[in-house]
Amino acid sequence: MEIQHELAELSRTAGPQVFDEAEPFRAAVDDFLTSDSVTTGELNLLVDAVRLRGFARLTEMLDRGATPAAALDAAAEQLARDRGTTEVAGAGWALAVLGFADRKSTGLNSSHRCISYA
Numbered sequence: 001m002e003i004q005h006e007l008a009e010l011s012r013t014a015g016p017q018v019f020d021e022a023e024p025f026r027a028a029v030d031d032f033l034t035s036d037s038v039t040t041g042e043l044n045l046l047v048d049a050v051r052l053r054g055f056a057r058l059t060e061m062l063d064r065g066a067t068p069a070a071a072l073d074a075a076a077e078q079l080a081r082d083r084g085t086t087e088v089a090g091a092g093w094a095l096a097v098l099g100f101a102d103r104k105s106t107g108l109n110s111s112h113r114c115i116s117y118a
Contacts, residue, residue, distance in 0.1 A: 003038050007046075007101035016102050022051035045094035054079035054091065055098045072096060 010018060010032045018028050026047050029038075038046070049055045054075050061071035076092035083091065 003033075003042070004097045004100040006033055006037055007097060011101050019050055019055055019098055019102055022047055025050045042094075045090050046098065048083055049079055049091070049094040049098055052079060052082040054082065054095055055102075058095050058099060059102070068099070072099065 014028050058071055058075040072095055075095050076088050079091035080088045
């Protein structure tokens with residue numbers, strides 16, 4: 001199963017609030033995912049997206065009416081800066097995966113270009 005589908009199942013099981021804070025998110029992911037579901041680097045990207053409020057920023061932009069693509073691009077650029085890197089594609093991947101997992105509030109789906117980054 002792909003990571004975005006596993007995180008969607010985590011959201012259904014634990015509730016969408018699982019994406020609100022980094023420590024509970026990391027604990028839930030550690031308990032929920034199998035060891036071969038995600039690399040350490042990918043896991044760090046996902047946790048940083050929550051810890052640095054990149055995912056919260058994405059959902060706030062979407063709530064204000066931004067298109068999913070524009071919100072994802074802007075949030076990814078900011079997350080990369082917050083992480084001290086220029087790796088926008090990785091940040092976009094993490095946000096798209098989380099957005100797919102919580103797609104009821106974000107409108108992102110598995111066809112979004114960033115989800116296939118990993």
